[in-house]
Amino acid sequence: MNPFAFQDRQLFAENVRLADIAETAGTPCYVYSRAYIEERFRAFDSALTGREHFVCYAVKANSNIAVLNLLARLGAGFDIVSGGELERVLAAGGDPKKIVFSGVGKTRAEMRRALAVGIYCFNVESEAELEILNAVAAELGKRAPVALRVNPDVDPSTHPYIATGLKESKFGIDIARAGAVYGHAKSLAHIQIIGIACHIGSQLTDMVPFVQALDRVIELAGALLDQGVALQHLDLGGGLGIRYNDEQPPTPEEYVRAILAHLKKKGARYESLRLIFEPGRAIVGNAGLLLTRVLFLKLGAERNFAVVDAAMNDLMRPALYDAWHDITPVSVNAPRTLRVYDVVGPVCESGDFLGRQRELGIEADDLLAIVSAGAYGAAMSSNYNTRPRAPEVIVDGNKFYIVRRRETVAELVAPEALLPK
């Protein structure tokens, strides 16, 4: 489904006019479609029917607790990278027994809390982390369930900031050394090896790197099974891309089917291993947009600027990765002059743009939608320039709900203090 479509020259989210949402919630404002989030989760989940699996939604992509709760209701697991994300999942009613904990820098306190609530698995990224996790688990009289996150050294051909599976990356344990680290892990009394994990990068639009990574993970799994390691699962990470512009990524079904078909070729001994996926963007990316209002048009000899009320603090992807998001007027009713604009925010940085050289027919006060902003939008937003973070709205059919209200400036300064006189 396409959750955002024009009806009568007005852009709708499901069956709600975006203009009505702007009226109630103000702008800038994030808008998500419940139906689309659910459809995308189910696409992964049902493609895995008949096989032990967890679809562990990557919380970092969009961590609003209402989004997490919708996924929890569908039986999702969760991929977390911090104690904060763990608390969000618990607050949203997520099942700790389906949580995998990724990340290169877990603190002792985070390990303790995750052990106390009984998460499914720690994805351990270094030998140093393994030692500390063993010690923390010993203090609590527990065994920590562990997968080693291996780095398969494949090139995902994506933006360098979001490629994680190359040798020079800080992520994971070099797959060439993984056998030795597993050997050491076996000797640790408070570590229980249950799986292998890998994640090679994000916004991948081609199956080739996924399949290459799978080949290397399977080779390692075979060697570990030969040594009698009781592997329960393979965690193949996230990373499936979405369409922002003219990309043609596989659908979740095509992606899962290609993985399953490839695994089948490897033989029956891998059939009983639980498969884990950690999709983030592929579930929420195209489920959301950022609604913004044009403040002024600034027409010039060299460039025209549309200054809007959303900025890089609300959606950082264009500034950080030069990412492209389509920008469309919310109403195409009134006659407008078409011009080419840089769509920029009010923040005092030249990097504060949301789109450059876009042909638009707009005037001051018009609403614009910056689309494909459901993943790594609100989640990466900040208060730079003391801008309260934007509210978030979920549309459900012909209703909408504010699931995060706009922050107030008073809330932003509340944690701060003056020095004594």
Ligand code: LLP
């Ligand atoms: N699992 C692990 C271990 C990860 O590091 C990530 C993303 C995911 C799963 C989810 O990946 P996804 O399915 O969403 O591609 N801020 C960047 C993306 C950073 C991704 C970081 N890791 C962006 O806006 O493009």
